[in-house]
Amino acid sequence: MDTSSPTKKLAHHAYEIRKAILEMTTIAGSGHLGGSLSSVDILTTLFFYVLNYSENPLQTIDNDRFILSCGHICPALYATLAETGYLKKEELLTLRQLNSRLQGHPSHTDLPIVETSSGSLGQGLSVALGKALALRLKREKGRVYCFMSDGEQEEGSVWEAAMAASHYCVNNLIAIVDRNNLQISGATENVIGLAPLGEKYRAFGWRVIEADGHNFASLINAFKEAREVKQRPSVIIAKTVLGKGVKSIENNYRWHGKVFNRQELKEALNDLGTKGTARSEK
Amino acid sequence: MREGFGKAMAELGQNIPEVVALTADLGESTRLSNFNKNFPERFFEVGVAEQNLIGIATGLALEGFIPFATSYATFLPGRCLDQIRISVCYNKANVKLVGSHGGLTTGPDGATHQMLEDIAIMRSLPNMAVVVPADEKQAYEATLALAHRKGPAYLRLSRERVKSIKRNSNFEFGKIEIITGGDDVAIFCCGTMVGEALTASNYLRREGINCAVINVHTIKPLDVEGVVRTARYVRGVVTAEDGQYRGGLGGAIAETLARYHPVPIRYIGMDDKFGESGQPQELMKKYKMTYLDIMHTALNVFRRTND
Ligand SMILES: Cc1ncc(C[n+]2csc(CCOP(=O)(O)OP(=O)(O)O)c2C)c(N)n1
Ligand SMILES: [Mg+2]
Numbered sequence: 001m002d003t004s005s006p007t008k009k010l011a012h013h014a015y016e017i018r019k020a021i022l023e024m025t026t027i028a029g030s031g032h033l034g035g036s037l038s039s040v041d042i043l044t045t046l047f048f049y050v051l052n053y054s055e056n057p058l059q060t061i062d063n064d065r066f067i068l069s070c071g072h073i074c075p076a077l078y079a080t081l082a083e084t085g086y087l088k089k090e091e092l093l094t095l096r097q098l099n100s101r102l103q104g105h106p107s108h109t110d111l112p113i114v115e116t117s118s119g120s121l122g123q124g125l126s127v128a129l130g131k132a133l134a135l136r137l138k139r140e141k142g143r144v145y146c147f148m149s150d151g152e153q154e155e156g157s158v159w160e161a162a163m164a165a166s167h168y169c170v171n172n173l174i175a176i177v178d179r180n181n182l183q184i185s186g187a188t189e190n191v192i193g194l195a196p197l198g199e200k201y202r203a204f205g206w207r208v209i210e211a212d213g214h215n216f217a218s219l220i221n222a223f224k225e226a227r228e229v230k231q232r233p234s235v236i237i238a239k240t241v242l243g244k245g246v247k248s249i250e251n252n253y254r255w256h257g258k259v260f261n262r263q264e265l266k267e268a269l270n271d272l273g274t275k276g277t278a279r280s281e282k
Numbered sequence: 283m284r285e286g287f288g289k290a291m292a293e294l295g296q297n298i299p300e301v302v303a304l305t306a307d308l309g310e311s312t313r314l315s316n317f318n319k320n321f322p323e324r325f326f327e328v329g330v331a332e333q334n335l336i337g338i339a340t341g342l343a344l345e346g347f348i349p350f351a352t353s354y355a356t357f358l359p360g361r362c363l364d365q366i367r368i369s370v371c372y373n374k375a376n377v378k379l380v381g382s383h384g385g386l387t388t389g390p391d392g393a394t395h396q397m398l399e400d401i402a403i404m405r406s407l408p409n410m411a412v413v414v415p416a417d418e419k420q421a422y423e424a425t426l427a428l429a430h431r432k433g434p435a436y437l438r439l440s441r442e443r444v445k446s447i448k449r450n451s452n453f454e455f456g457k458i459e460i461i462t463g464g465d466d467v468a469i470f471c472c473g474t475m476v477g478e479a480l481t482a483s484n485y486l487r488r489e490g491i492n493c494a495v496i497n498v499h500t501i502k503p504l505d506v507e508g509v510v511r512t513a514r515y516v517r518g519v520v521t522a523e524d525g526q527y528r529g530g531l532g533g534a535i536a537e538t539l540a541r542y543h544p545v546p547i548r549y550i551g552m553d554d555k556f557g558e559s560g561q562p563q564e565l566m567k568k569y570k571m572t573y574l575d576i577m578h579t580a581l582n583v584f585r586r587t588n589d
Contacts, residue, residue, distance in 0.1 A: 107372065108372070108374075109372070115344065116344060116373055117373050120368050123333075123364070124337075126340070127337045127338075127340045128341060129337065130337060130338035130339060130340055130341015130344070132341070133326065133341070137302075137323065138345065157333040161337060161338075164329065164331065
């Protein structure tokens with residue numbers, strides 16, 4: 001892991017990714033903007049700082065693995081993959097269209113760089129655990145990172161996986177929760193209380209690390225800490241803001257599953273700021 | 283039948299290092315004890331958590347392993363259909379799902395444990411193969427075959443020991459197996475009902491009616507050509523399975539013959555009901571799934587009479 005302060009570069013990538021998300025979802029005419037935007041800084045940190053990926057994304061020996069469990073925020077993943085160069089930027093504009101590899105929820109068979117298909121919440125952590133066990137069996141060095149949303153934590157299967165992960169002492173499994181406190185029907189704490197989420201994971205035998213999901217230094221430290229954990233899985237609970245980057249929709253749960261139309265897009269892009277002054281640099 | 287599976291797993295453990303086994307607190311019941319003893323590193327107990335069972339198996343498969351995930355058929359696919367549909371099938375993950383205790387013959391445990399819908403459910407999933415062996419030897423051969431064939435598969439086993447079936451050839455995935463030939467009525471059957479169908483055909487032969495008994499161990503992908511070829515020689519068709527015939531083997535044969543060779547057809551199997559506690563033989567009698575019922579139905583098909 002590079003230790004020189006890279007946050008400027010990360011902020012630039014995060015800006016490009018947010019811009020791509022806004023454009024691709026507007027052209028698609030549908031998609032999930034809120035969580036896509038809240039996850040950007042975490043994905044940026046992962047793909048441009050943390051993950052050990054080889055040049056060829058399909059050559060996986062000793063690579064880290066990335067599982068997107070909450071498939072609905074896939075615009076953020078596609079845009080991140082385009083920013084890394086694993087996808088062509090033009091392809092982003094095919095999102096959700098007929099014959100596109102960029103399905104509305106990610107499809108592993110259409111786009112193999114996506115490690116597993118998702119879209120039904122609550123499945124990814126089990127798959128990630130299976131991969132972590134597989135890497136251990138193969139004596140590979142890579143780690144498995146599993147990205148989940150917070151509403152997703154309401155799925156019982158997440159806790160089946162959490163229980164088994166600590167039982168199997170997989171310290172090569174690192175989960176991230178996008179803790180934006182919102183889900184489709186409103187505040188998570190009103191829909192079905194998740195707090196204290198960290199205590200729950202701790203009780204399940206996990207190392208729990210809290211981070212500011214829009215602060216690169218905080219995220220980098222959190223991942224660093226997680227990678228040093230021995231004998232058990234760790235989870236980074238990253239505090240985020242739904243819709244982060246576009247002031248007019250920030251923290252508004254109604255933007256979980258909405259996108260801008262073409263007129264609104266311009267304003268939203270303006271709101272993102274210019275390359276040098278991305279909000280997420282703060 | 284489970285013994286055949288257990289024996290095959292022990293061999294696979296020895297011969298294919300990628301084969302791993304998983305269970306949800308039913309390792310002994312699904313005959314994985316030997317595998318566990320000999321290859322503890324490749325055996326995963328996940329506890330009573332079938333959704334997680336499927337997810338972990340998927341992760342292992344996507345990393346190149348060949349996982350056999352076992353539970354009772356009633357919980358697999360009963361408890362984890364969404365995981366099977368998306369993590370396994372949509373990913374085309376090389377996961378082998380093994381459901382033991384399929385069907386009414388599970389007996390005294392009652393309706394909750396008698397899985398009757400698994401064939402219909404699994405058959406409807408894209409990329410999923412469905413195999414129902416007829417006896418212990420076939421369970422053994424089918425397990426080996428599935429390990430060597432890439433892609434999602436469901437292997438359905440029953441709890442009861444069944445008499446072994448005399449046959450001329452080994453298990454061939456995706457092909458019907460002709461147990462006996464006949465040109466009056468064709469009985470397409472699977473699993474524990476193959477033995478019943480054979481008994482029925484023996485009695486009917488004495489009455490001068492020749493039944494072809496066809497073991498459809500691979501329900502999906504169905505040997506369409508074989509099924510149609512067989513049906514062309516006969517006056518009518520009977521299907522027989524230990525499960526809901528709607529959507530099950532009965533459904534599969536009906537869909538195929540309606541399209542390629544319409545012919546009178548009747549179904550032996552569960553008729554849209556739940557089971558109940560009882561001895562397997564008692565249950566099969568009550569729900570009209572014995573050789574006598576097959577005989578009676580075959581006669582009706584042959585004579586074009588209704589029940
Ligand atoms: C198993 C399952 N149930 C329901 C849904 C529909 N759904 C999509 S996202 C979502 C919850 C949104 O909350 P959260 O997971 O926190 O995502 P965010 O809004 O923060 O992006 C639901 C219920 C689903 N995709 N999967
Ligand atoms: Mg949320």
